Amino acid sequence: MSSAEILQLVITGLTVGSIYALVGLGFNLIFNATDVINFAQGEFVVLGGILTAVAIGTVGLPLWLAAIVAIVLVAALGALIDFAAISRVKRGSVMTLAMITLGLAVIVKTSLLLWVGPDPLYFDPFTPGPPIRILGAVLQLQAIWVIGVGVLVMIALKFFFSHSRMGREMLACAIDREAAQLMGINVRATVRWSFILSGALGALAGVLITPLTNATYDQGFTLALKGFAACALGGFGRASSAILGGFALGLIEAASVAVLPSGLKDSVALSVLILALIIRPAGLLGGREERRHTQAM
Amino acid sequence: MKTLSILRSGCLLAGLLISAGWAQSQEDSVKIGVSEPLSGPASSLGVPVVESIKTAAEFINNNGGIDGRKIELVIRDDQSRADVAVQNFRRLAEEGVYGVIGPNQGSNALAVAPVLLETKVPMCGFQNTISITKLGNPYIFRCQTSDSDNTRAALKFASEKLGAKNVAVLYTGDAYGTEAFAALEAEAKEMNIPIVAAEKLNYGASDTTAEWTKILGAQPEAVILWGSGSTMSVALRNGSQLGNTAPIIGAQGVAAAAIIESAGAAAEGVYMVTLNAPDQVSPEQKPLSDIYKERNGEDYKLTIYDIIGWDAVHIFAEAIKYAGEDRSKVVEGLEKTQGLKLAGGTYNYAPDSHEGLGSDSVWIVQVKDGEMVGVQKGF
Numbered sequence: 062m063s064s065a066e067i068l069q070l071v072i073t074g075l076t077v078g079s080i081y082a083l084v085g086l087g088f089n090l091i092f093n094a095t096d097v098i099n100f101a102q103g104e105f106v107v108l109g110g111i112l113t114a115v116a117i118g119t120v121g122l123p124l125w126l127a128a129i130v131a132i133v134l135v136a137a138l139g140a141l142i143d144f145a146a147i148s149r150v151k152r153g154s155v156m157t158l159a160m161i162t163l164g165l166a167v168i169v170k171t172s173l174l175l176w177v178g179p180d181p182l183y184f185d186p187f188t189p190g191p192p193i194r195i196l197g198a199v200l201q202l203q204a205i206w207v208i209g210v211g212v213l214v215m216i217a218l219k220f221f222f223s224h225s226r227m228g229r230e231m232l233a234c235a236i237d238r239e240a241a242q243l244m245g246i247n248v249r250a251t252v253r254w255s256f257i258l259s260g261a262l263g264a265l266a267g268v269l270i271t272p273l274t275n276a277t278y279d280q281g282f283t284l285a286l287k288g289f290a291a292c293a294l295g296g297f298g299r300a301s302s303a304i305l306g307g308f309a310l311g312l313i314e315a316a317s318v319a320v321l322p323s324g325l326k327d328s329v330a331l332s333v334l335i336l337a338l339i340i341r342p343a344g345l346l347g348g349r350e351e352r353r354h355t356q357a358m
Numbered sequence: 359m360k361t362l363s364i365l366r367s368g369c370l371l372a373g374l375l376i377s378a379g380w381a382q383s384q385e386d387s388v389k390i391g392v393s394e395p396l397s398g399p400a401s402s403l404g405v406p407v408v409e410s411i412k413t414a415a416e417f418i419n420n421n422g423g424i425d426g427r428k429i430e431l432v433i434r435d436d437q438s439r440a441d442v443a444v445q446n447f448r449r450l451a452e453e454g455v456y457g458v459i460g461p462n463q464g465s466n467a468l469a470v471a472p473v474l475l476e477t478k479v480p481m482c483g484f485q486n487t488i489s490i491t492k493l494g495n496p497y498i499f500r501c502q503t504s505d506s507d508n509t510r511a512a513l514k515f516a517s518e519k520l521g522a523k524n525v526a527v528l529y530t531g532d533a534y535g536t537e538a539f540a541a542l543e544a545e546a547k548e549m550n551i552p553i554v555a556a557e558k559l560n561y562g563a564s565d566t567t568a569e570w571t572k573i574l575g576a577q578p579e580a581v582i583l584w585g586s587g588s589t590m591s592v593a594l595r596n597g598s599q600l601g602n603t604a605p606i607i608g609a610q611g612v613a614a615a616a617i618i619e620s621a622g623a624a625a626e627g628v629y630m631v632t633l634n635a636p637d638q639v640s641p642e643q644k645p646l647s648d649i650y651k652e653r654n655g656e657d658y659k660l661t662i663y664d665i666i667g668w669d670a671v672h673i674f675a676e677a678i679k680y681a682g683e684d685r686s687k688v689v690e691g692l693e694k695t696q697g698l699k700l701a702g703g704t705y706n707y708a709p710d711s712h713e714g715l716g717s718d719s720v721w722i723v724q725v726k727d728g729e730m731v732g733v734q735k736g737f
Contacts, residue, residue, distance in 0.1 A: 180616035274564030324558030
């Protein structure tokens with residue numbers, strides 16, 4: 062395998078990894094505030110992509126406006142999910158809430174099938190033009206957008222959690238919800254905001270990746286699975302670990318194609334995840350449990 | 359009082375006559391079952407197929423029916439699910455259909471196969487998947503081209519027309535892709551064309567650049583792309599982004615308007631193995647094309663779904679003509695079908711071959727300005 066091919070696989074791994082990382086970030090937001098794994102996170106992403114594609118293709122909006130409309134709508138759906146379902150559960154365990162999100166994922170998926178049908182939707186990359194060539198390898202312009210915005214979002218989230226009032230309240234809820242409530246933090250509102258933010262983040266991911274991956278009604282599950290794996294690999298509860306886990310997962314997948322039959326890509330990636338979790342159960346960076354006793358973030 | 363009773367018996371008589379007439383017309387009709395996905399993920403295939411099935415039945419009925427008997431369609435939605443397809447096939451058999459058209463998905467065809475052995479009702483399936491006619495099931499008839507012909511056509515076209523001395527294969531890991539790849543491997547060996555690289559894609563994969571990197575590393579002179587669904591348009595885009603210059607030959611699953619549209623410029627120039635050239639209308643396609651043009655406007659171009667539904671009804675009509683009122687003779691009738699020229703090509707069945715269309719019906723088309731244009735027919 063030539064060096065150009067290896068570089069190409071690294072670029073592929075980073076591009077795909079940044080997609081996983083973006084999905085993983087959304088998981089983390091809700092997990093931090095509620096301890097719940099939101100199984101509808103993948104649907105947020107797909108919905109973001111499909112709404113943008115429809116807004117551009119059918120309604121004829123410019124890309125930036127279509128993207129904003131999609132992000133606002135999916136954020137509103139996040140709020141609605143919390144308002145109509147999650148907040149109604151009085152004494153539900155984390156498992157009950159997770160099941161609710163699973164049910165919502167199915168509802169979103171089947172509604173999308175009825176609405177736009179099974180064919181892939183697509184819109185053009187943000188910046189038109191041929192891909193960049195680096196030492197014989199190829200970097201798609203849209204991949205720069207995905208990686209770039211992913212990094213920006215990570216920095217913004219870091220700043221949000223350390224410097225903004227709402228972010229600090231969310232973190233407080235994550236560390237100890239009862240204590241946070243006793244300190245006068247409105248836990249219900251915090252949870253609501255975490256759903257809104259994670260809806261917006263999911264939709265943003267969808268807008269960014271659709272020019273690379275298409276948006277199809279049934280993509281949500283695979284995306285959620287990979288995003289979840291990214292979080293688990295990096296360690297649940299930290300934004301930086303979702304990013305690290307995402308990139309690691311993407312690179313592992315690309316590396317497995319280089320040395321093994323490519324049909325095994327998914328199984329290799331998830332086997333590595335299982336192996337990593339057996340060796341380091343809290344994830345590569347250490348997850349929630351460790352963090353509770355140390356400095357959050 | 360008397361007039362009233364006369365009136366009453368008159369009414370009764372009239373009623374009797376009407377119902378006798380009804381019973382007569384019931385006997386005069388031939389039931390053909392349809393089990394197709396009208397909802398669920400495969401509905402984009404099932405809906406146009408059912409429309410063309412209805413069109414064909416109407417056309418035959420308006421032209422004298424089957425020896426004077428009218429076709430009566432019994433249409434059931436299989437919801438793109440195997441269990442519902444099985445139920446449909448059982449119920450349709452109980453309702454006394456002469457045969458069933460459908461299902462659409464390969465996995466559903468495999469699911470209904472055992473039911474056919476019990477009910478002894480033949481089916482006309484739309485799968486390219488090679489194995490469906492290799493199950494030893496006498497009731498399964500293929501109303502499509504087989505991928506063993508399609509893969510041979512792809513290789514022949516690559517070597518004879520494009521002058522490729524070797525090929526690379528990119529295929530999906532489902533039955534559709536893996537069976538075709540096995541056929542390609544065997545065929546390539548026979549034709550002495552080396553396969554320099556072969557990569558399997560996961561069905562539904564949203565990135566194929568890693569696989570393309572390996573393919574391009576082998577510097578193939580042609581790339582054969584076999585699969586279906588959204589992944590195919592991603593694969594076309596990734597290939598052109600990575601600077602692939604080798605010609606691509608796609609499967610019938612790639613030759614779908616939605617895939618060509620979402621692949622955009624990356625689909626330009628790509629060849630595809632399919633059943634019809636939308637820019638050309640054969641004499642056998644003319645009646646169908648005329649009906650659809652009247653319905654949808656002069657610019658309408660026939661799709662593969664329009665063709666296979668239309669043909670399936672005509673194939674059954676011929677077999678039922680042979681069988682008369684004896685349902686058990688429909689299979690025999692189908693197996694006697696020889697040289698039946700329809701919209702998709704020439705259908706031939708025999709007791710030892712349920713393939714229907716041969717390699718003479720395979721079309722290679724090329725995408726030009728987003729439209730499929732016929733390049734070569736028959737291999």
